[in-house]
Amino acid sequence: MAVYKRTYKAYRGAMTPTWSRFTVLSRYGFSTLFESRLFTAYTVVCIVPFLIGLAFIYLMHSSAAQALLGVRMGNVLEVNNKWFLNFLAVESWMGFVLTAWGAPGMISKDFANSSIQLYLSRPLSRAEYLVGKVSVLASLLSLTTWIPALILFGIHAGLQGDGWGWKNLWMAGSIFVGCMLWIALISLLAMAIGVWVRWRIAATALLFATFFLLPAFSEVMNLVLRTKWGRLLDLPYVIVIVWRHLFRIEPAGFSRTNVDSFPLWAAWMSVLAFCAFSVFLLNTRLKAREVSRG
Amino acid sequence: MSSMATARKSWGDAPWQLWWSQLGAIFQIEVKKAIWMRRSIWIYLVAFGPTFLIALHAIVDHASVGVGIPVDTEMMATIFQVYYLRLGIFFGCLGLFTWLFRGEVVEKSLHYYFLSPMRREVLVLGKFVAGVAASTVIFGTSVLLSFVFMYGHYGAAGRDYVYHGPGLGQLMAYLGVTVLACIGYGSVFMALSLVFKNPILPGLFMLLWETFHAVLPSWLQKLSITFYLKQLSPVTLAPDGIMALFTVIAEPVPAWLAVGGLLCLSVAILLLARILIRRMEISYLAD
Numbered sequence: 001m002a003v004y005k006r007t008y009k010a011y012r013g014a015m016t017p018t019w020s021r022f023t024v025l026s027r028y029g030f031s032t033l034f035e036s037r038l039f040t041a042y043t044v045v046c047i048v049p050f051l052i053g054l055a056f057i058y059l060m061h062s063s064a065a066q067a068l069l070g071v072r073m074g075n076v077l078e079v080n081n082k083w084f085l086n087f088l089a090v091e092s093w094m095g096f097v098l099t100a101w102g103a104p105g106m107i108s109k110d111f112a113n114s115s116i117q118l119y120l121s122r123p124l125s126r127a128e129y130l131v132g133k134v135s136v137l138a139s140l141l142s143l144t145t146w147i148p149a150l151i152l153f154g155i156h157a158g159l160q161g162d163g164w165g166w167k168n169l170w171m172a173g174s175i176f177v178g179c180m181l182w183i184a185l186i187s188l189l190a191m192a193i194g195v196w197v198r199w200r201i202a203a204t205a206l207l208f209a210t211f212f213l214l215p216a217f218s219e220v221m222n223l224v225l226r227t228k229w230g231r232l233l234d235l236p237y238v239i240v241i242v243w244r245h246l247f248r249i250e251p252a253g254f255s256r257t258n259v260d261s262f263p264l265w266a267a268w269m270s271v272l273a274f275c276a277f278s279v280f281l282l283n284t285r286l287k288a289r290e291v292s293r294g
Numbered sequence: 295m296s297s298m299a300t301a302r303k304s305w306g307d308a309p310w311q312l313w314w315s316q317l318g319a320i321f322q323i324e325v326k327k328a329i330w331m332r333r334s335i336w337i338y339l340v341a342f343g344p345t346f347l348i349a350l351h352a353i354v355d356h357a358s359v360g361v362g363i364p365v366d367t368e369m370m371a372t373i374f375q376v377y378y379l380r381l382g383i384f385f386g387c388l389g390l391f392t393w394l395f396r397g398e399v400v401e402k403s404l405h406y407y408f409l410s411p412m413r414r415e416v417l418v419l420g421k422f423v424a425g426v427a428a429s430t431v432i433f434g435t436s437v438l439l440s441f442v443f444m445y446g447h448y449g450a451a452g453r454d455y456v457y458h459g460p461g462l463g464q465l466m467a468y469l470g471v472t473v474l475a476c477i478g479y480g481s482v483f484m485a486l487s488l489v490f491k492n493p494i495l496p497g498l499f500m501l502l503w504e505t506f507h508a509v510l511p512s513w514l515q516k517l518s519i520t521f522y523l524k525q526l527s528p529v530t531l532a533p534d535g536i537m538a539l540f541t542v543i544a545e546p547v548p549a550w551l552a553v554g555g556l557l558c559l560s561v562a563i564l565l566l567a568r569i570l571i572r573r574m575e576i577s578y579l580a581d
Contacts, residue, residue, distance in 0.1 A: 224351045
């Protein structure tokens with residue numbers, strides 16, 4: 001067909017259903033992330049703690065395997081709420097690196113290249129755009145945190161028998177809620193930073209600074225002003241307080257300093273405030289128009 | 295003509311005056327960029343956050359004049375070693391020195407430098423010196439102000455501690471260590487930004503190395519920048535918390551060796567950067 005005959009025609013093909021339009025972004029997000037071999041390799045490494053946990057549970061319940069390996073596992077090492085909390089702590093930090101690696105690039109490129117307008121000019125709302133991007137992270141983090149933890153919980157409950165699973169069913173709920181809170185926090189924070197800091201490297205650095213530099217600043221605040229409220233800025237600390245409450249672990253002997261009385265409500269408030277602030281930042285910046293000052 | 299004589303002749307014939315003026319021009323441009331740009335605001339927040347808190351402390355704890363100098367001395371040492379050395383200057387230099395080259399790639403402006411009739415070594419040196427100057431000014435000022443606020447509110451007792459006690463020596467040591475930290479971290483981050491497209495992940499590895507170097511065997515501790523900087527810090531802090539259980543006490547090195555070692559390390563990294571910049575080809579696609 002000659003070029004001059006290619007006049008504009010509206011698209012008449014099949015439309016993607018409204019409810020699943022965000023999955024288009026997710027699909028492309030996944031494919032972009034896994035183009036990097038290093039990222040793929042690191043994602044595989046994130047499964048290693050699960051395999052170690054699996055081997056541990058198997059070894060604990062198999063006297064034949066213990067005899068074969070020449071190890072005796074007494075009652076000292078027990079799969080309980082502390083064990084699952086430690087497992088989640090390791091997986092969560094590995095997931096944090098995964099987020100810091102992948103998240104800023106997913107969103108900051110759209111803003112740096114002014115392509116956000118191209119997305120939002122399609123029948124795709126701002127919320128759907130965000131859900132599309134966050135769902136990539138949420139899926140990856142779920143695959144490395146609560147899903148393996150629940151699989152381990154199920155396997156241990158099956159091998160242990162004696163109604164262990166039913167008695168400790170609350171722990172499954174704690175695993176799910178604790179992980180979803182962590183996933184929401186780091187995903188929203190990563191997205192908000194990615195939207196505001198358009199350079200991918202700077203966005204990654206800022207995410208690391210939030211989790212390493214802010215706790216140090218909070219320590220300085222506690223030290224200089226002789227208070228404990230600086231901890232509100234210490235995200236790893238407050239999330240651990242919330243998790244310990246969810247996993248019904250007593251706070252004694254847990255604090256890094258002598259301040260052992262940091263209230264639970266303040267920890268919850270801090271986590272929720274960070275999430276709300278991230279949503280506010282996203283809402284402010286995620287718009288289909290841009291004012292350029294030259 | 296012997297090779298020695300050839301080298302001497304080429305050294306003498308080199309256009310030093312031109313290189314010097316080019317170095318000065320790059321220095322001016324880069325210092326202006328590093329200090330006055332809007333994106334540098336976060337570095338000011340990192341640097342002056344503790345200063346602001348110490349100023350508040352000076353106002354709030356004004357009543358405890360004369361009784362808390364030893365306490366505040368330890369507080370200052372903790373803030374300097376735990377916040378500034380381990381994290382504040384680390385992240386500040388990460389931002390400043392990474393931006394020197396990768397920032398030019400992001401802004402698609404590196405080719406202007408590369409197209410100008412200038413040796414790339416001069417460019418590397420000019421940018422590095424500008425980065426050191428900017429980071430030293432920012433973090434040096436914040437440490438100086440923190441020190442002034444920490445002892446200033448004690449009035450005569452504070453002045454006596456500074457001018458007739460160990461205070462002035464401590465201040466000089468804090469400022470000297472700050473300069474060395476900027477040189478050490480800066481050289482590493484500039485080299486990393488020339489090797490890696492995303493220098494943050496190797497930077498994270500370095501952060502972990504610098505944080506947990508105290509639990510490593512003593513010969514490995516000597517491969518970290520913080521090890522030398524801690525030796526030069528005027529007030530020694532005892533290991534605290536869970537890390538104290540695993541800390542390996544390494545044999546201290548003399549001050550001249552610590553300073554010399556750090557400067558030699560930085561020169562070696564700059565020589566590596568010289569090789570890297572000569573091989574560098576610009577690609578604006580990936581960033």
